[in-house]
Amino acid sequence: MLRYILRRILVLIPTVLAISLITFIIIQLPPGDYLTTVQASLAAAGDRPLDAAELARLNERYGLNDPWYIQYWKWISGIIFHGDFGDSFSYGRPVSDLVQERLPLTVTLSVLTLLFIWAISFPIGVYSALRQYSAGDYVFTFVGYLGLAVPNFLIALVLMWIGLTYFGQSVGGLFSPEYRDAPWSLAKFGDALAHLWIPVVIWGTAGTAGNIRILRANLLDEIRKPYVTAARARGIPSRRMTVKYPVRAAVNPFFSTIGWILPGLIAADAITSQVLNLNTTGPLLLNALMAQDMYLAGSVLLISAILVVIGTLISDLALAWLDPRVRFRY
């Protein structure tokens, strides 16, 4: 098992490097660079554009005149050898600081969302499979599709409206105004929870619907397998048999989802974060891409890629722990 983990980590390194290279190239692909964006925004605001000397100085400072592979090398070698992700052009601050401000909230939200998805989809999925085509199955299927189909930011707006009109709650952001600068206390924690449920529910709906469908389909497959009939023919009581045999074999996809739920939230749901005014990495990435702030954008994408790979490793290890067929293959 140790060898297996070691080997997986070894495979991880070239994967992450390849991802970083590709993301860097893609960020560089559109014409222009950070400075042309600055020029354009100055012109749009009616200000005097930067003169040639100023431009040359900035180009020199940011290294924008170098070919892309030199720029890439500067960036990636800084990360590998000094842990330095470079500075953000537009914020004028180290990328690591910017990310650090946002990462804890992002990770907290991701984990809470994952737990929410599991807690809701597991019982519903099992119910839907065991009572296939019952009224309850149809209701859950309908609600699930609704969650999948409605865009997240729309649900966000609806939930905010409900929170404001019916609960008189300050919505948006992580804290109510009175706690925003207060030191941590039990009350502040409670306030944070009161705000957190909205993004968790929003992000959870889509994942829950997907998971219910997967669990239902898997369990429907499993309960028709010969070992289930054989277990019944041995006189194992029905409920115990269901949980111990087919359900356990059907939960594998729950663990495979870890791999993509964790990083998915970091990059993909910028719009909902924007709507909810949440200080996650999503909006940061969006702005950085629009401004061609390449070190910031590249670093956020790199971190998200690392999370993908680590998430996949965790889910693979969880699978190996859960399923002897996976375990003994290695």
Place this chain on the structure above:
Amino acid sequence: MNNVITPTLSPDRSGVGTDGPTPLLRIRGLETHFDTADGVVKAVDGVDLTVRPGTTMCLVGESGCGKSATARSILQVVESPGRIAGGEILWSPHGKDLVDLAKLDGESEQLRQIRGGDIGMVFQEPMASLSPLYTVGAQLMEVIRLHQDVTEDEARERAVGLLERVGIPNAAARLGSYPFQLSGGMCQRVMIAIALSCNPALLIADEPTTALDVTTQARILDLLRELQAEFGMAILFITHDLGVVAEIADEVTVMYLGKSVEQAPVDELFRAPKHPYTRALLQSIPDGRPNRQGQPLPTVAGMVPSPRNRPTGCTFRTRCSSAMPGICDQEVPPASMFGNDHLARCHLYSHEDATAIPEPTVAVTSRLEVTERTNPTPDEEAATLLEVRGLTKHYPLGGGMFRRSTGTVHAVDGVDLVIREGETLGLVGESGCGKTTLGRCIAGLLGPTSGEILFHRDPGHAVDLASLSSRQLKGLRTQIRTIFQDPFSSLNPRMTVEQIVGEPLQVNKLARGSELRDRVADMLRRVGIRPEYMRRYPHAFSGGERQRLNIARALITQPRLVIADEPVSALDVSIRAQILNLLDEIREEFNLTYLFISHDLSVVEHVSDRVAVMYLGKVAEQARTSDLYDRPLHPYTETLLDSIPVPDPQRRNRERERTRTDDLPDPANPPAGCLFHTRCPHVQERKCASDVPELRLLGTDHRAACHFAEELQLTGMSRSDPSE
């Protein structure tokens, strides 16, 4: 005809032989229905069955006859949406009150206690019948503790004892194994241990050996016989194989389309079958009776109709050659008794007009008069068509990025083989012996690791297939064609029959447009499929018809060599006989040469001129069919032959040669010396474990790889008396 007893009419006697000891299980008029979107399917439609304590009742019939549904109804474990719609299942174990199992609630505590406690059950696919997520020990101990009040340690002790009893070596260590770490035979032993763990009065075995190799099947049947003698339980044994019936049954019930049509003691059933269906089944077995080799097999015409389209009157009448119009299609035949314990439901014995026809005859498929082979035994002089020299195919184990390869599987390891023009070479061996890999190498579907495959295109001009590039091979692919085993998965479900059968012509640019369609139509007609069906998709055809399509696809390019890889293994007995006859007919018509790969030795004997026996990637023995079956020179051949169930209940107590274990050695780590010495019943201390035996010429065209081939007196196939 032997022992003609005037049948007594007894329409209401649903149980047979009620004079004997109290029946343990008595099924009367059982009906099990499946409610589907297209209506109710009556899988079981009035079955009567009696099992007496301590005896074995066999339930036989083709697939789709409702055997499994009957067995599963007993414990109410019929798969959804099946349900028991009527009838009684009377269960009266010794010392307990009589219960009607059909009336119990499926979730009731009483039924739960009976499941696994009083009645144990063993299934067809041993590996799939055990959960892969728990060790075999956990699953075995769970049942022990479920039905008996014992501590975990006591349960473990019993589990070890049971595993030892069912013949699992190193039982204590095996408790911690997962099912997928064991072979199929070992898994079936575990299933038997689980079923017997609570000392049941009845063991239901639903095709328990069908998925196993013939050597393993023989050992499992031996085990069941021993266990029955020791524990005294009754067995309800479901099978489609009449050879197995003859080996194990005390009494037999024959089922057809959801009904029991005949019930009799096993000797009587084989000696004097009454129902035309039973007779037809018995005659369609290729049993190697000397005068039948090379002759077409009698078959039951057609196939089992879907239970949705159940014929009126007697359900068998659509396939019965003795059907009497106006009678058989009108009335359901009543039960006729022959003596005390032989029952058949056929109008031939009950209808007053039918007395003129006492002896039902069996349908033989219409066929040209050519019954003698044009070239019965190709002699040494016949031209060589294909020659394999030193062929090996190795597969690396593991390997990949940052991973070392952990070994090599020697799937085919130095095989020499000659196939002569116009002959059928049979290739036999257990699963995993490399016969399919060898066939695929010859067909050019797999590139061999080393060796030569010389194909004699024209006289005096041979090409080495092993050294050709895939582009060069392409032209030869029309000359060497393959018929695949599984008729269900080897046809693309998204292509029409015309596209499937015509594809080889099209990709090789041999025909197009209307010419292509004409040739497909001709070919279809030749294999017995109506050309009007050309636009249909494979799902519209039954297994036997799909295999005909497979054959049509293989033959459309007019090949010279056809590799038939287990072409009949997935088919029912009667359909199997039809396909074997077809293969024989087209061989003469198209002047084909066959490499016939099969694990079924009786089929191979029926079709082959010469036979090669493979074991662990090497050829163990090779000879003319009759030489090999009558005078085998390799102990492996002997055990294979002796493992074939003989369809003659008189001969079940013969001396047997068995392999010493079910398990094939790991092909990645083959034993030193003779590959077979770990299982050989004749193993000797000197030589066998150290020296590798060469394949030696030991008689006319007879080669074997055994050190002691000359000294051993090996017995050939156990045959029925030709004078019968």
